[in-house]
Amino acid sequence: MSDIPEITTEQFNQSISSRVRKRLIDGRFETGKDIAALRSSTPPHYPRKP
Numbered sequence: 716m717s718d719i720p721e722i723t724t725e726q727f728n729q730s731i732s733s734r735v736r737k738r739l740i741d742g743r744f745e746t747g748k749d750i751a752a753l754r755s756s757t758p759p760h761y762p763r764k765p
Contacts, residue, residue, distance in 0.1 A: 729755050729756050730756060731752050
């Protein structure tokens with residue numbers, strides 16, 4: 716059995732609740748906060764421009 720590392724406080728704070736995650740997966744975005752939550756929970760793929 717492999718060891719699963721504990722998540723950090725930062726990772727926990729960036730997580731999305733399962734209720735919201737399921738709603739977003741279904742494509743039901745309700746407010747701009749949904750977009751913000753999604754963006755904050757995923758790592759950036761491209762460097763942000765200054």
